[in-house]
Amino acid sequence: MPSTTIAEHAAPTRRLTAKGEATRARIVEAASALVFLHGVTRTGVEDVQREAGVSASQLYHYFGDKQTLMRAVIAHQTVEVLAAQGPELDALDSFEALDxxxxGLVALQRARHCAGGCPIGSIAAEIAEDDPDARADLVDSFEQWEAPLRSGLATMRDRGALRKDADTDRLALALLAALQGGLVLTQLRRTTLPLETAIDASLELIRSYRA
Amino acid sequence: MPSTTIAEHAAPTRRLTAKGEATRARIVEAASALVFLHGVTRTGVEDVQREAGVSASQLYHYFGDKQTLMRAVIAHQTVEVLAAQGPELDALDSFEALDxxxxGLVALQRARHCAGGCPIGSIAAEIAEDDPDARADLVDSFEQWEAPLRSGLATMRDRGALRKDADTDRLALALLAALQGGLVLTQLRRTTLPLETAIDASLELIRSYRA
Structure with missing residues (x-):
């Protein structure tokens, strides 16, 4: 099977009726919720059918196999993860905006009682080795997350809020990594302390480049 | 089932003959290798039997069910992860030792071609929600990892290498989180750059507290 881009998986590849779009969306949402709770492997297509209230043939009509469905889940969860961070994600160009x-990230974990971890990071840990196409999708997902961090910090440097020698690409990548690792430990320990500590340490380093 | 500590799972709970010990160890090693490659859910007990060259009844004799075997895998992988960092892990009390x-961590990922991620972090992401006993074991595992980071940095502060106001517990937790997040991104992107960037950013913050 030729590799396709994540954008093709986020949206239906065939033109669907409004009803078809709604059914497809319901399937992806049901699958995403199950994967978030139980992981990719423990989510059976029968579970998705039941949760979405569709037949096996309907599921097959929209997603030929489980792998295709899981790539749609990755695309969907990427959109959700980015949306959950609000429009601010695209304007992280001041210390106030970063704070x-x-x-917001900490409040979201608190609301979830620290369960589930990162919806895309957890999928990554589970299937990165067994599904190269899904891994490629997840690389794209994290790039979509890292890009606004990078551009926000670059804007801060260009505006003179950060020193000229601040390597903002490096700081953005370190911030994303800190966030991911903080989420893993927050999920395990059921407290937001690791997430807060990890992000705050990254932000402290960024502040050390204050112009 | 009452919760047991990770130490009880690391070692056999009954006294075994030398041959029994060897068989048990072979099973745990085979299961650990499979879980590292394919995850917990995709590792079937039949796969473990075949890989370890044991019968179903032998496997059952040592590990009554898959959950018990997986807890032994967590204990085993925790020992391995800590051992892979060398005796230096217990003496991270200078900038040179930290470097x-x-x-060593980066070289290990390079040797693995960045595949597999963190052997215990990956298990955490997969089963944290579905197995509270395993989650408790993993909390212990990460505590065993964080403790030497914490004590190394505290020693540096006590010796005057770090300023008195350095919150070394916080810096140690941030370093562990950075490392975990860096491993997730390194596994996905198949380059050690995220791991290097994440750890280096943490070490840069620690250096900013140099006395």
């Missing part, structure tokens, strides 16, 4: 964004 | 430890 608000950090508070 | 050598960092280089």
């Amino acid at each position: 608000r964004w950090r508070d | 050598r430890w960092r280089d």
Whole structure:
């Protein structure tokens, strides 16, 4: 099977009726919820059928196999993860904006009682070795997450809020990694302390480049 | 089933003959290798039997069910992860030691072609929600990892290498989180750059507290 881009998986590849679109979306949402709770492997297509209230033939009509469905889940969860961070994600160009964004991430984990971890990071840990296409999709997902961090910090440097010698690409990548690792430990320990500590340490390093 | 500590799972709970010990160890090693490659859910007990060259009844004799075997895998992989970092892990009490430890972690990922991610972090992401006993074991595992980071940095502060106001517990937790997140991104992107960037950013923050 030729590799396709994540954008093709986010949207239906054939033109669907409004009803078809709604059914497809219901399937992806049901699958995403199950994967978030139980992981990819423990989510059976029968579970998805039941949760979405569709037949096996309907599921097959929209997603030929489980792998195709899982790639749609990755695309869907990527959109959700980015949306959950609010429009602020695209304007992380001041220390105040970074602090608000950090508070939003922590509040979200608190609301979830620290369960589930990162919806895309967890999928990555589970299937990165067994599904190269899904891994490629996840690389794209994290690039979509890292890009606004990078551009926000670059804007801060260009505006003179950060010193000229601040390597903002490096700081953005370190911030994303800290966030991911913080989420793993927050999920395990059921407290937001690791997430807060990891992000705050990254932000402290960024602040050390204040112009 | 009452919860047991990770130490009880690391070692056999009954006294075994030398041959029994060897068989048990072979099973745990085979299961650990399969879980590292394919995850917990995709590792069937039949796969473990075949890989270890044991019968179903032998497997059952040592590990009553898959969950018990997986807890032994977590205990085994925790010992392996800590051992892979060398005796230096228990003496991370200078900037030079921290740099050598960092280089060792990066070299290990390079040797693995960045595949597999963290042997215990990956298990965490997969089963944290579905197996509370395993989650408790993993909390212990990460505590065993964090403790030497914490005590190394505290020693540096006590010796005057770090300023008195350095919150070494916080810096140690941030370093562990950075490492975990760096491993997730390194596994996905198949380059050690995220791991290096994440750890180096943490070490840069630690250096900013140099006395």
